[in-house]
Amino acid sequence: MTVPRIDPFHAMTISALAHELAGEGRSIIHMEFGQPSTGAPRAAIERAQHVLATDPMGYWESQALKARIARHYHDSYGVTLAPDQVILTCGASPALVLAVTVSFVPGARVAMARPGYVAYRNVLRALHMEPVEIACGEAERFQISAQAIAALDPAPDGLILASPANPTGTILSAGEMQAIIAVCRARGIRIISDEIYHGLSYGEPAHSVLEYDPQALVVNSFSKYFSMAPWRLGWLVVPPEKVEAARARMGNLFLTPAALSQHAALVAFDCKAELDGHLATYRRNRDLLLKALPEMGLTHIAPPDGAFYIYADIRHLTDDSIGFCTQLLRDTGVTTAPGVDFDPVDGRHFIRFSFAVSTDLIEEAIRRMVPWFRAQAEKARNAPHTA
Ligand SMILES: Cc1ncc(COP(=O)(O)O)c(C=O)c1O
Numbered sequence: 001m002t003v004p005r006i007d008p009f010h011a012m013t014i015s016a017l018a019h020e021l022a023g024e025g026r027s028i029i030h031m032e033f034g035q036p037s038t039g040a041p042r043a044a045i046e047r048a049q050h051v052l053a054t055d056p057m058g059y060w061e062s063q064a065l066k067a068r069i070a071r072h073y074h075d076s077y078g079v080t081l082a083p084d085q086v087i088l089t090c091g092a093s094p095a096l097v098l099a100v101t102v103s104f105v106p107g108a109r110v111a112m113a114r115p116g117y118v119a120y121r122n123v124l125r126a127l128h129m130e131p132v133e134i135a136c137g138e139a140e141r142f143q144i145s146a147q148a149i150a151a152l153d154p155a156p157d158g159l160i161l162a163s164p165a166n167p168t169g170t171i172l173s174a175g176e177m178q179a180i181i182a183v184c185r186a187r188g189i190r191i192i193s194d195e196i197y198h199g200l201s202y203g204e205p206a207h208s209v210l211e212y213d214p215q216a217l218v219v220n221s222f223s224k225y226f227s228m229a230p231w232r233l234g235w236l237v238v239p240p241e242k243v244e245a246a247r248a249r250m251g252n253l254f255l256t257p258a259a260l261s262q263h264a265a266l267v268a269f270d271c272k273a274e275l276d277g278h279l280a281t282y283r284r285n286r287d288l289l290l291k292a293l294p295e296m297g298l299t300h301i302a303p304p305d306g307a308f309y310i311y312a313d314i315r316h317l318t319d320d321s322i323g324f325c326t327q328l329l330r331d332t333g334v335t336t337a338p339g340v341d342f343d344p345v346d347g348r349h350f351i352r353f354s355f356a357v358s359t360d361l362i363e364e365a366i367r368r369m370v371p372w373f374r375a376q377a378e379k380a381r382n383a384p385h386t387a
Contacts, residue, residue, distance in 0.1 A: 007118070007344070014329060017329060018030065031354045034166060034354045040227060041268050041271035059259075069083075070086055085237055088234075089233075089235055090257045095220070098236050098249050104129055109157055111131075114345065117162060120160050143163070144159075144161065158191070161192070162194040190216075195219065224307070284362075289355055296373035315349035316380060324338070328351075
């Protein structure tokens, strides 16, 4: 067995260039990463400051936070969980590693949508498993379907669902989710659902897979809706028979998440008004971008139902999304993520905009990008045909 090769995250290279340009005095707008720029809720920070001043802390798992997360499933989805089914982790990233290692053995085949979050395929590869990528285009709103899973031959061992998804923000309807679960049940396919963008929806809220499948594993985190990415805290929900295996892996691989973050996160659950204010900003940003994209000549997109991303087809302008994002950054200061991070096959034709920044910055980014994209289209029209 050889050590598997893992692709780098290209947006990081583009981000590094953005920071270099900022160091030279350039005005940069960061739309490459999916991270809120708002910081943790005020009351959570106050709680953390108090704890820092009064408590030496240690390795710790907050039973109160586990119980609060279990209550959240009851209140938001009508799902009853024992607090022990919630494993606290250092973000969704380790939760994904735990979910995969308690569900599958090396050599397992696990399906997912392409485009999809870069870590799905790379975590599976790092653990000697095989990603089975299902191509999902604009017509399918970049989401996996029951039909596509039924057509896989042989059946995979597992399926990773993401709704709202990264890089597209699209959500699975309750009907499609139920149909997917029915196919997976019939074919013996274990589901891991990444629900990290729950709470960030622009229409109907997203459904949790646990509403329909108590055997599924759910990955979530405080990084997105709660605006606490650098606090590195998340959770994994497992069915009762997997609690022991998941706890053993958490303890051995990662020990515990930061005690300070757990204290702050418990308070964050009571900061709904402030956090919903961020969602209102994202909604405004989404609307502004959806209006501007046709002016930029970008008409092949699936309007996002949730999260804070738009994934746009730029094949009329380039077949090198890394070069394209680099040039966009150099010329305008707007930093974006190339599609190749999410789709190794067709991603060279796509770009992802993250709109988790302030509305002022989105307005400025649009002011810079509209003339730039128009100039690129003009250039592409006048380029000699090589075919
Ligand atoms: C779909 C998805 N899952 C998981 C993660 C990892 O998040 P965390 O910061 O909680 O590790 C991200 C981060 O962007 C993501 O987009």
